[in-house]
Amino acid sequence: MTPVGQTDTIRVTGRQWGFFILVAGLAMLPLIEALTDGNGFINNSTLFSMTQMLMLVTLASNWNFISGLTGYVDFGHTAFFGLGAYSTGILMTKSGWPFYPTLAVGALVAALAAVLIGRVTMHLKGPYFSIAMLGTFAALREIVRVVRPLTGGGPGFSLPPYLNRPLFYYLALAQAVLVVALYRWLKGTEFGSMMLGIREDESGAEMRGINTTLIKITAFTLAAASTGLVGGMWAYQNTFIDPDIVFLDSRTIEMALAAVIGGLGTIAGPVLGAGLLYWMRDLVWASFLQWHLFIEGVILIAVMLVMPKGIMGLFGNRSGLTVRGVRAAWRKR
Amino acid sequence: MKGQDSGPDIGDREALLEGRGLAKWFGGLAALNQVDVEVYRGELVGIVGPNGSGKTTLFNCLTGMESVSAGRVFFKGIDVTHRKPHQVAHMGLSRTFQSIRVYRKLSVLENMLLSRQWGGERLADWLRSSDRGTAERARDILEFLTLDGQWGEPAGSLSWGQQRLLEIGMVLMSDPELVLLDEATSGVSPGLVEVITERILTLNHLEGKTILLIEHNIDVVEDLCDRVVVLDYGEKLAEGTVDSVFSNPAVIEAYFGRHDAEF
Numbered sequence: 001m002t003p004v005g006q007t008d009t010i011r012v013t014g015r016q017w018g019f020f021i022l023v024a025g026l027a028m029l030p031l032i033e034a035l036t037d038g039n040g041f042i043n044n045s046t047l048f049s050m051t052q053m054l055m056l057v058t059l060a061s062n063w064n065f066i067s068g069l070t071g072y073v074d075f076g077h078t079a080f081f082g083l084g085a086y087s088t089g090i091l092m093t094k095s096g097w098p099f100y101p102t103l104a105v106g107a108l109v110a111a112l113a114a115v116l117i118g119r120v121t122m123h124l125k126g127p128y129f130s131i132a133m134l135g136t137f138a139a140l141r142e143i144v145r146v147v148r149p150l151t152g153g154g155p156g157f158s159l160p161p162y163l164n165r166p167l168f169y170y171l172a173l174a175q176a177v178l179v180v181a182l183y184r185w186l187k188g189t190e191f192g193s194m195m196l197g198i199r200e201d202e203s204g205a206e207m208r209g210i211n212t213t214l215i216k217i218t219a220f221t222l223a224a225a226s227t228g229l230v231g232g233m234w235a236y237q238n239t240f241i242d243p244d245i246v247f248l249d250s251r252t253i254e255m256a257l258a259a260v261i262g263g264l265g266t267i268a269g270p271v272l273g274a275g276l277l278y279w280m281r282d283l284v285w286a287s288f289l290q291w292h293l294f295i296e297g298v299i300l301i302a303v304m305l306v307m308p309k310g311i312m313g314l315f316g317n318r319s320g321l322t323v324r325g326v327r328a329a330w331r332k333r
Numbered sequence: 334m335k336g337q338d339s340g341p342d343i344g345d346r347e348a349l350l351e352g353r354g355l356a357k358w359f360g361g362l363a364a365l366n367q368v369d370v371e372v373y374r375g376e377l378v379g380i381v382g383p384n385g386s387g388k389t390t391l392f393n394c395l396t397g398m399e400s401v402s403a404g405r406v407f408f409k410g411i412d413v414t415h416r417k418p419h420q421v422a423h424m425g426l427s428r429t430f431q432s433i434r435v436y437r438k439l440s441v442l443e444n445m446l447l448s449r450q451w452g453g454e455r456l457a458d459w460l461r462s463s464d465r466g467t468a469e470r471a472r473d474i475l476e477f478l479t480l481d482g483q484w485g486e487p488a489g490s491l492s493w494g495q496q497r498l499l500e501i502g503m504v505l506m507s508d509p510e511l512v513l514l515d516e517a518t519s520g521v522s523p524g525l526v527e528v529i530t531e532r533i534l535t536l537n538h539l540e541g542k543t544i545l546l547i548e549h550n551i552d553v554v555e556d557l558c559d560r561v562v563v564l565d566y567g568e569k570l571a572e573g574t575v576d577s578v579f580s581n582p583a584v585i586e587a588y589f590g591r592h593d594a595e596f
Binding site: 188190191193194196200201204206207208211212214321 | 396398417418419423427430434435436437438439440446447448450452454459461462503507
């Protein structure tokens with residue numbers, strides 16, 4: 001009854017060529033900028049804004065991995081960003097470490113925290129988990145404020161300045177590409193299928209042989225580690241950190257916004273959403289500076305009302321199971 | 334325990350599933366009280382009893398979904414009392430639910446594929462991508478259950494009876510040794526009841542699946558079961574062949590003596 005089937009190979013379709021062209025275009029951008037700006041990159045705000053956008057692509061993808069694909073809506077995801085930012089900040093400033101190893105430590109600290117926090121909060125379901133994570137985030141910000149000898153407390157501290165915008169741009173681009181590719185691949189594996197089962201009916205999934213606790217905490221940890229890494233990068237680029245700018249209330253909202261506008265539970269959604277959000281922001285800020293929060297809010301409500309599945313909803317249902325070989329199994333009849 | 338009939342001769346065989354002295358208290362209320370139940374390989378056993386007699390609670394305790402207050406559960410001779418549901422499922426025990434539990438928003442096929450026999454807990458198993466063999470197996474089972482025409486539809490849009498069939502299909506995907514069916518025919522149209530009972534018989538007789546089922550429909554119980562266990566107020570009232578159980582005065586009283594009782 002179970003013939004051993006072959007896995008269909010992935011075909012390179014138009015959509016994937018689009019992905020490569022997009023990545024190639026983004027990789028060339030600093031060169032184009034260099035041609036148009038005689039002073040090099042340093043005063044170029046477009047490159048800076050693009051770097052932020054790419055970081056948001058990664059953050060929104062991480063947020064979507066746990067909230068959209070696994071179904072645990074995380075309102076406190078910025079906690080892991082903060083752990084990464086402070087790991088890099090403290091190690092570089094107080095211990096004199098070079099930048100790159102601190103990124104690894106930041107990711108590790110965020111991952112460890114996710115395992116510990118997840119083991120407690122992921123027993124909660126739905127809004128209870130979301131609120132528990134919001135509480136965790138707020139608590140962590142206050143802890144950072146209080147542990148002054150280590151974190152510099154409320155006033156924060158400065159990192160060694162390093163104004164190399166193309167470097168941060170390429171780092172953010174590399175991470176975004178790797179993370180999106182990783183999540184895209186994972187979605188098609190057994191791991192991805194099990195995440196979907198947890199999202200759709202956790203106790204049913206458990207009954208059907210899925211170790212739900214292990215899978216959801218692994219997903220949470222992976223997303224947190226990646227977010228910790230962005231935090232470290234952001235801290236070095238920003239050259240200054242304090243509890244309020246690192247543990248910014250609106251940072252999680254921004255991740256959620258990008259994921260929801262693009263399409264929750266899809267891989268391309270957070271990418272499109274982050275891009276759209278930044279493009280919109282440039283447009284709105286340029287013309288209606290005082291109104292930008294209001295206008296963004298209106299657009300969000302409109303998206304939720306008119307197309308709750310986001311932009312990706314226009315291309316059919318893409319938040320379901322990715323299985324290769326299904327069509328072939330049916331066509332063989 | 335009142336009025337216990339001896340069941341069919343089962344000799345000294347080891348039970349595939351055994352609950353010994355099972356009890357479950359919710360606060361001061363005993364949903365299960367000192368229940369012993371055994372299912373032997375190849376058997377088709379029914380659990381009957383009025384509403385609220387503890388049938389589903391018994392299923393939950395046997396599958397690890399609820400922790401027992403007292404007693405032990407053995408599956409294949411191994412003590413699984415404190416194992417998690419996914420561990421018991423891995424050992425070859427699979428169940429359906431009284432209040433149908435399909436992944437409503439996902440397609441019929443997705444439901445089937447998410448009910449496969451999962452690999453172990455090694456990283457390499459997790460990172461395997463779904464293969465065509467699994468999809469073909471899903472197709473074969475859906476054909477057996479007359480659901481192959483609806484493979485692309487959301488499970489929530491199927492009729493009640495078709496959802497019950499789909500749940501049976503999901504159970505079969507993992508190729509279990511023991512199948513627990515919780516009211517597989519309740520709320521199902523007569524035509525589909527026939528399909529469902531016929532498929533259950535086929536599974537037991539031809540595929541050799543051991544089946545334990547909860548059933549309200551006495552006709553279905555008579556058609557299917559080798560042996561019946563009667564529960565009432567969380568206690569085992571009687572056990573034995575269908576004929577011996579339904580001629581037992583205590584059982585007749587439990588069913589017919591109370592007008593609120595429902596079949």
